[in-house]
Amino acid sequence: xxxxxxxxxxxxxxxxxxxxxxxxMLPGSLAALENAPLQGVGKEVASICExxxxxxxxxxxxxxGKNVFITGNKEAKSFGGxxxxxxxxxxxxxxxxxxxxxxxxRVGERGEGKWAEISWDEAYEMMATNLNRxxxxxxxxxxxxxxxxxxxxxxxxxxxxxxxxxxxxTHGSLCPGAYVIAAKSMFGTKLKRDLxxxxxxxxxxxxxxxxxNMSETRGMMKAQSERGAKLVVFEPRFSVVADKADEWHxxxxxxxxxxxxxxxxVLITDKLYDQSFVERYVVGFEEFAREVKAYTPEWAxxxxxxxxxxxxxxxxELAAAAPHAVVDFGHRATFTTEExxxxxxxxxxxxxxxxxxxxxxxxxxKKAKTYNKFAGETVAPKLAKPGVEGMPKPTAKRIDQMxxxxxxxxxxxxxxxxxxxATLEAKPYQLRGWVMSxxxxxxxxxxRAKVLEALKKMEFVAVCDVYISETAAYADLILPESxxxxxxxxxxxxxxKNPAYYVRQRVVETIGNTKPSWQIFKEVxxxxxxxxxxxxxxxxxxxxxxxxxxxxxxxHIREKGYVSYGKPLMLREPSMVAKFIDTYANARKADxxxxxxxxxxxxxxxxxxxxxxxxxxEFAPGRGVIRYRDAPLKRADELxxxxxxxxxxxxxxxxxxxxxANLMADNAVxxxxxxxxxxxxxxxxxxxLTSSVGSExxxxxxxxxxxxxxxxxxxxxxxxxxxxxxxxGKGLHCGNLLPDSTAPVVGMNLHTTGVKVEKV
Amino acid sequence: xxxxxxxxxxxxxxxxxxxxxxxxRSENGTPEGVTRLQVRVEGPFGQAPNLHFKYHRxxxxxxEDAPCVKVCPTGAAYVGEDGIVTIKEDKCVGxxxxxxxxxxxxxxxxxxxxxxxxxxxxxxxxxxxxxxxxCVTVCPTDALTFGDANEPDSEVAKLLNxxxxxxxxxxxxxxxxxxxxxxxxxxxxx
Numbered sequence: 001x002x003x004x005x006x007x008x009x010x011x012x013x014x015x016x017x018x019x020x021x022x023x024x025m026l027p028g029s030l031a032a033l034e035n036a037p038l039q040g041v042g043k044e045v046a047s048i049c050e051x052x053x054x055x056x057x058x059x060x061x062x063x064x065g066k067n068v069f070i071t072g073n074k075e076a077k078s079f080g081g082x083x084x085x086x087x088x089x090x091x092x093x094x095x096x097x098x099x100x101x102x103x104x105x106r107v108g109e110r111g112e113g114k115w116a117e118i119s120w121d122e123a124y125e126m127m128a129t130n131l132n133r134x135x136x137x138x139x140x141x142x143x144x145x146x147x148x149x150x151x152x153x154x155x156x157x158x159x160x161x162x163x164x165x166x167x168x169x170t171h172g173s174l175c176p177g178a179y180v181i182a183a184k185s186m187f188g189t190k191l192k193r194d195l196x197x198x199x200x201x202x203x204x205x206x207x208x209x210x211x212x213n214m215s216e217t218r219g220m221m222k223a224q225s226e227r228g229a230k231l232v233v234f235e236p237r238f239s240v241v242a243d244k245a246d247e248w249h250x251x252x253x254x255x256x257x258x259x260x261x262x263x264x265x266v267l268i269t270d271k272l273y274d275q276s277f278v279e280r281y282v283v284g285f286e287e288f289a290r291e292v293k294a295y296t297p298e299w300a301x302x303x304x305x306x307x308x309x310x311x312x313x314x315x316x317e318l319a320a321a322a323p324h325a326v327v328d329f330g331h332r333a334t335f336t337t338e339e340x341x342x343x344x345x346x347x348x349x350x351x352x353x354x355x356x357x358x359x360x361x362x363x364x365x366k367k368a369k370t371y372n373k374f375a376g377e378t379v380a381p382k383l384a385k386p387g388v389e390g391m392p393k394p395t396a397k398r399i400d401q402m403x404x405x406x407x408x409x410x411x412x413x414x415x416x417x418x419x420x421x422a423t424l425e426a427k428p429y430q431l432r433g434w435v436m437s438x439x440x441x442x443x444x445x446x447x448r449a450k451v452l453e454a455l456k457k458m459e460f461v462a463v464c465d466v467y468i469s470e471t472a473a474y475a476d477l478i479l480p481e482s483x484x485x486x487x488x489x490x491x492x493x494x495x496x497k498n499p500a501y502y503v504r505q506r507v508v509e510t511i512g513n514t515k516p517s518w519q520i521f522k523e524v525x526x527x528x529x530x531x532x533x534x535x536x537x538x539x540x541x542x543x544x545x546x547x548x549x550x551x552x553x554x555x556h557i558r559e560k561g562y563v564s565y566g567k568p569l570m571l572r573e574p575s576m577v578a579k580f581i582d583t584y585a586n587a588r589k590a591d592x593x594x595x596x597x598x599x600x601x602x603x604x605x606x607x608x609x610x611x612x613x614x615x616x617x618e619f620a621p622g623r624g625v626i627r628y629r630d631a632p633l634k635r636a637d638e639l640x641x642x643x644x645x646x647x648x649x650x651x652x653x654x655x656x657x658x659x660x661a662n663l664m665a666d667n668a669v670x671x672x673x674x675x676x677x678x679x680x681x682x683x684x685x686x687x688x689l690t691s692s693v694g695s696e697x698x699x700x701x702x703x704x705x706x707x708x709x710x711x712x713x714x715x716x717x718x719x720x721x722x723x724x725x726x727x728x729g730k731g732l733h734c735g736n737l738l739p740d741s742t743a744p745v746v747g748m749n750l751h752t753t754g755v756k757v758e759k760v
Numbered sequence: 761x762x763x764x765x766x767x768x769x770x771x772x773x774x775x776x777x778x779x780x781x782x783x784x785r786s787e788n789g790t791p792e793g794v795t796r797l798q799v800r801v802e803g804p805f806g807q808a809p810n811l812h813f814k815y816h817r818x819x820x821x822x823x824e825d826a827p828c829v830k831v832c833p834t835g836a837a838y839v840g841e842d843g844i845v846t847i848k849e850d851k852c853v854g855x856x857x858x859x860x861x862x863x864x865x866x867x868x869x870x871x872x873x874x875x876x877x878x879x880x881x882x883x884x885x886x887x888x889x890x891x892x893x894x895c896v897t898v899c900p901t902d903a904l905t906f907g908d909a910n911e912p913d914s915e916v917a918k919l920l921n922x923x924x925x926x927x928x929x930x931x932x933x934x935x936x937x938x939x940x941x942x943x944x945x946x947x948x949x950x
Contacts, residue, residue, distance in 0.1 A: 069786050071898050082900045088782035209775040214900060217775075221901040225773055238804050240775050243813045250809060647777035659785055662792055663778055705804045705811055 028104045028117045028480070030512060031097030046073050046561020048492070048504040050484035051086035051093070051657075052650040053150060053171075056214045057494070057562040058083060060090070060485065060507040067091045067485055067507050075562040078196070078215040078496065085648045085663065086212075092659040094485050094508070098725065099466055101512020104478040110456055111474045113722060120513070124527035126477050127435075130460035131163065131528060134433045140164030141396035143433035144419050146441070151489050151504065155518040156437045156464075158388075159525050162533040166394035167431070172413030174444050175651070178333030178746040181408045182343035185613050186351075188603030191362040192496060193326055194570070195219035198229050198360035200321030202263075202314065204256040204346065205235035206330045209244060211645030213331070215496075223360070230321075232314055234259055234306065236642060237670065237712045238705030247310075250707050253640040254336035254633045254752055255304040259311060260327070260345035261628055262300035265292045266315035267352045274322065274354030281600065282351060284612025287625045295628060303628075305707075322353035323572075324360035332645065334751035337631045337743045344626045351609055357572040357600055366569055368499045374596065376586025380499035380565035381553055383491060383546045388533055402428040405620040406747045415747035417445055417740060423454040432459040437517055438481065442470040443652025443716060446738035446749050447693050464517055467656055468723040480514045487516035488539040491546050491557060497568035497576075503543070503557055571596040620745050634754025639675065640707075641689065641755040643715040643734050652716050655727035666731030668701035670712040671757065676702045681759050689732065689755040693739045696732035697760055711757060763842045764910040765822070765881055767896070768919050770941040773903035774815035776801035780895030780904065787882055787894035794868045796820070796879040797895055812943060815903075820845060820866050820879040821928060821936030828858035828867060836875070843937070844883050849875040863932050881906070909937075 049058045049070075057073035059081075070090045074081035093099070103123040108114030118126075134142050145160035147153040149170040157168045172180065183190050195201065196219035208217045223229035224244065233245035234256055242248040251259060267273045268289050278285050297308035297315075318325050327349040333339050355361025368380040399422040400406050400415035409415055419434065419441075421427040434455070445451050455461055455474040463475040472478050489504040515523075522534050536542045547554045557563050567583055570576050574594040581587045591598050604610045617624030634640055648663045649655055655665075669687060681687055683702040688695060689711065696718060706712055718733030734751070741750040776799050784790065784797040797819040804811035826845050829837045836851035837858050852875035859867045859876060870877040882893040891897065896904040907914040916939075919925075925939040 068789075069783070069894070071783070080900075080902070081897075083779060083783070083898050084900055085778040085782040088779055088786060088898055091786060209901075210777070212777060212900060217900055218902075221773055221775075238808075238811050240801070240813070243804070243811070244772075244775070248809050248811070647775070647779075648782075658792065659782055663781065703804060704806075704808045 027115055028100050028102040028478075029097060030095070030099040030101045045505055045507045046075070046559075047507055048151075048484065048489075048502055049083070049087045049090065050504075051090055051654060052212075053148070054213045055150060055492075056083065056087060057502050058087060058090075059561065062507060065508065067094060072214065073502075073561045075560050075564070076494075076500075076502070077564070078218065080214070080218050082214060082218065084212045084214065086650055086654055086660065089654075089657055089659040090483075090485055093466065093654075093657045094483050094511070096656070096658055098656060098723075099483075099511075100468060100478060100480040101514050103480060103513070104468075106476045110461075110476065111452075113473065115478070120515070120523070123477060123479060124523055127462060127524050128527040128529075130476075131433060131435070134459060135164065138430070138432055139396060141167055141394060141429070142431055143167070143435060144169065144399075144422075144431050145435050146170070146416060146419070146439050147437040148439050149413060151492060152438050152517055154490075155521050158533070159521045159530075161391055161394075162525055162530040163528060164392050164394055166396060166398045167419075168414065169416040169419065170413030171416060171439060171444060173409065173416045173742075173747045174749045175332050175334065177409065177412055178339035178743065178748045179329045179331075179343040180412050181746045182340055182347055183329070184408055184412075185616050186344060186347050186604070186610050187364075189364060191329075191347075191356075192365055193219070193328060194360055194363055194497075195326065195328075196222045197227070198223045198324060198326050199227060200318055200325035201229055201231045202318060202327040202349075203231060203233045203241060203245070204251075204260070204328065204330055205233070205239070205241075205335070205644075206328045207235070207239045207241040207644055208331070209240040210647045211331055212647055230317070236640070236707045236710045237644065238703075239644060240647075249306045249310065252303070252305045252707070253642050253710055254338075254631060256335065257338055257342035257345050258295070258300040258303040258628055259306055260342065260349055261292055261295040261626070262297045262311045263315045263318065263327070263349050264288075264345065264352060265295045266297060266312050267319060267349065268292060270315075272315065272319035273352035277354030277356075278352070280597075281356070281602075281609050282611050283606045283608045284610050284625070287612040288348065291625050291627050318349070319353060323355040323358035325353060326350060326355055326361050332751075333746070334748050335642075336633065336752060337741065337750055338629055339743045339748045340623065340745040341626050341629070348611060348626060351611060356609070357570045359570060359573050359576075363497065363570050365495050366498055367493060367495045368565070371495075371499050371566055371569065374569065374580070374588050374599070375566065375584040376588065377584060379584070380501075381547065381550070383493065383501070384548050386536055386542065386545045388535060391533060396429070399428055399431070400747065405623075405745050407619040408745070409747040415742060416441070417742060417749045418747075420445075420447075420450050420454050420740060423457055424450070433461070434458050435462045436471065437464040437521075438466075440469045440471045440652035442474070442721075443719065443733070443735060446735050446751065447740040448720075448733060448736040449694060450740055451735070464520060468721065470652060470719050470721045470724065473721040473723055479520050480512070481517045481520065482510050482514040486510045486514065488543075489516075489518070490539070490542055491554075494562070497570060498564060498566040500562065500564040501557055502562040505558060505561070571600050616745070623745055633752045638754030638756055640710040641691065641737055641753050642710060642712050643751060644712065646714040649714070649716055655716055655719060656724040658726065661726035665726065667698060667714040667717040669698050669732070669757075670701050670703050670706045672706050672708045672710075673702050673704060675708050675757075676700060679757055679759065681757070686760045688758050688760045689737055690758075691737040691739065691753050691755045694736040696736050698732040711755065762910065763908050764937070765842055765844060765906070766909045766916050766920075766937040766939060767822075767881070767893070768905040768916050768925065768939045768941060769817045770903045770905075771815045771943040772941060773901045774799060774817075775901055775903075776813070776815050777900060779898045779900055783894040783898040784879070787885055790877075791870065791872050794870065794877070796877065815943070817938065817940070818864070818866060819938070821864050821934065821938045822881065824935035824937065825933060827861040827863060827934060831857040831861040833857065840883070842883070844881055846880050846883060847876055847878070849873055852876055863929055863934065864936075
């Protein structure tokens with residue numbers, strides 16, 4: 001666990017001085033600059049965090065031109081003006097002497113760690129020469145573009161499109177993709193959770209008390225502490241969310257789907273489900289009911305190790321709390337190869353209790369367009385998009401779209417790991433270039449050795465980042481991006497139950513020779529001869545275009561940082577609809593039952609919730625109906641190896657940030673006392689984990705908080721890149737133990753495998 | 761003394777996320793390697809599946825009867841008008857008597873100032889500006905409440921009047937001003 005005792009304090013102090021000594025030798029780093037003067041642009045600046053992917057609204061205080069304190073933006077009510085440890089450490093990243101603040105060109109072998117500082121002009125010329133050569137000789141599709149999802153990816157993928165490559169990827173298939181695709185297949189869109197108003201929450205290892213998403217974390221705590229909501233957690237490990245639960249069931253890794261299906265079985269067989277909701281809004285119920293007939297709690301007990309009587313009781317409790325209850329569909333959907341049906345089975349349980357658009361259940365986002373229509377007036381401005389004419393249409397097919405079972409995946413970021421087979425085996429065709437923006441596949445993808453091989457085989461690799469990340473270490477060219485505290489961005493949509501916008505704004509002047517990534521990729525576009533696809537000058541012109549030149553409205557958003565419009569609306573919640581109608585004179589008339597239930601439609605082919613899907617059956621035969629399939633994750637003589645998020649780090653991104661590295665530098669391996677005893681392992685012993693693809697060492701944390709057949713480690717540690725001084729060689733690297741395996745339909749990169757454990 | 765600043769740490773709401781720890785570091789410019797505040801997630805205790813963690817706030821307890829003040833030979837450690845145990849940096853000679861005397865082991869020598877250091881409820885910075893201590897400001901789950909316990913309408917007074925709470929090592933007679941609302945499972949029965 002996170003601990004800083006006196007012994008570690010002394011160790012930490014030693015490591016700290018070593019850091020400084022080495023950091024000064026890193027060319028292109030912030031330390032290599034001589035006392036760069038810093039200039040503040042305001043006392044308190046509202047902006048958007050970027051220490052993880054949640055992007056909470058923040059407020060940063062600037063003293064003497066230096067950002068010193070970050071907290072949440074109080075304007076955003078559901079975020080409560082709060083910030084987590086990562087968000088609070090933003091200034092530690094900003095002023096980290098190890099940050100890269102000048103473009104770097106590789107001068108040694110790839111990955112050797114020899115760099116030379118170059119000018120931006122040289123960097124752009126290098127991009128243009130290499131990318132245009134590959135395009136000329138092999139077509140633009142031979143270059144892959146991958147990026148962290150969100151505000152950063154828009155401009156980056158605009159470049160990919162202008163260049164002509166269809167091969168764009170985000171980390172979707174390495175983390176959240178499965179629930180997004182499951183939701184899309186059933187509801188036609190993503191859904192949101194109203195945890196704060198829930199009376200009963202079932203949670204399949206969605207540890208939002210460690211993988212913090214501020215509004216959801218706060219919502220769940222509010223439900224628990226203020227509304228007395230019951231929380232039931234199914235997770236192989238005793239995590240913080242399991243600790244805060246009323247019940248913790250140590251489910252067998254990867255078998256959550258059987259629990260979810262058994263819950264559905266009880267709801268249907270014992271007629272506990274919301275029959276009128278299903279009749280009105282659902283298609284494919286009969287096929288699903290037929291399928292789940294076999295999935296009794298007794299059947300599930302044999303697979304999951306969760307007692308049948310508990311599953312039955314929980315189904316009854318869930319139904320009793322309905323519709324103000326929710327079965328949480330998770331966050332990092334990489335547990336099993338059957339992710340598609342696991343996440344669909346969870347959504348199915350929600351559909352059966354009829355919690356859609358009800359307090360404490362699931363709901364559809366209410367953006368300005370929808371909300372204004374209900375209100376009969378313009379409550380919230382609609383954001384405009386700058387049109388770009390004549391964008392080229394790629395002639396080649398995406399590398400992950402030769403197999404049509406992944407039809408639904410590509411719009412959600414594609415099957416990221418398909419870059420590996422395309423590069424190493426020319427399947428379906430040869431990739432030769434790889435451009436990345438703030439993505440770290442060497443840490444977040446599986447089978448590290450294979451990712452390394454792919455990087456080495458590439459003819460050209462360029463990485464845009466703030467550090468020489470685990471991945472950037474193997475680039476030919478590093479483009480140093482300004483951190484989020486140094487750049488302006490477009491206004492972003494943060495709508496929930498009502499419309500809301502917020503905006504990222506620079507807190508301090510840019511440090512060193514860095515540029516915001518939108519500018520870098522615009523200038524790369526210029527160098528590639530694609531200027532005609534960039535009709536905007538800078539961020540101000542883009543923001544004004546978004547607001548249809550209404551500079552007063554723009555000023556308001558910039559001043560507040562976060563602006564929420566109207567009142568929360570859930571279409572089937574009578575009290576909310578009544579308040580809404582009271583507020584807006586021209587509001588849509590309510591139905592006879594005082595709700596907007598008749599207006600609830602889904603963007604599926606049938607316009608209803610597709611519990612079973614003909615469209616899915618079409619592109620993935622046998623997958624139309626949700627069903628259980630055995631998915632072996634390990635051999636009999638191995639232990640399950642699972643990972644999770646920790647509250648002080650983000651995936652593969654923050655392990656070198658000084659304050660956070662100081663809080664937690666490595667990842668111990670959780671192992672049950674019985675298992676440890678059998679293997680002769682004591683608390684703190686150095687141990688080796690060996691899987692089918694690699695071997696890693698760390699130390700043992702012997703604890704009853706884990707199943708006997710499972711070992712656990714927090715992900716993102718054990719970097720093997722010497723440039724990340726604070727993170728390198730500390731703890732184990734999960735990607736070096738996980739084989740490259742892709743789940744059907746959703747294209748998820750599987751994060752569970754079998755390992756052998758021994759004392760070293 | 762008319763003010764009695766106390767802090768209440770609700771261990772039910774605390775998730776051990778260290779947001780408080782980081783906010784404290786940035787507000788107070790705490791150097792690498794030392795810390796004024798951390799929450800230790802201890803355990804799990806008990807027998808599976810009835811396990812529980814303990815979320816243990818480790819910071820100055822703001823004792824009413826502070827051993828560190830008693831042993832300080834120079835008067836560097838003192839109790840202010842507001843009841844907050846404070847250190848006058850320029851009076852500290854670094855003898856470390858206070859570090860040894862603190863039963864909560866929360867005092868340390870600041871490697872930059874060479875004076876002893878610890879939590880002072882952000883007295884000189886945030887309290888002086890009329891703000892709440894950094895840890896309270898950022899706490900994602902609202903596990904921390906700060907205020908004047910002598911004020912009957914204050915949130916802390918209400919909390920202490922309505923919820924069971926305990927203080928650490930109370931048998932030593934130090935009268936700490938950090939109150940803890942125990943987690944419902946294990947630990948101290950509520």
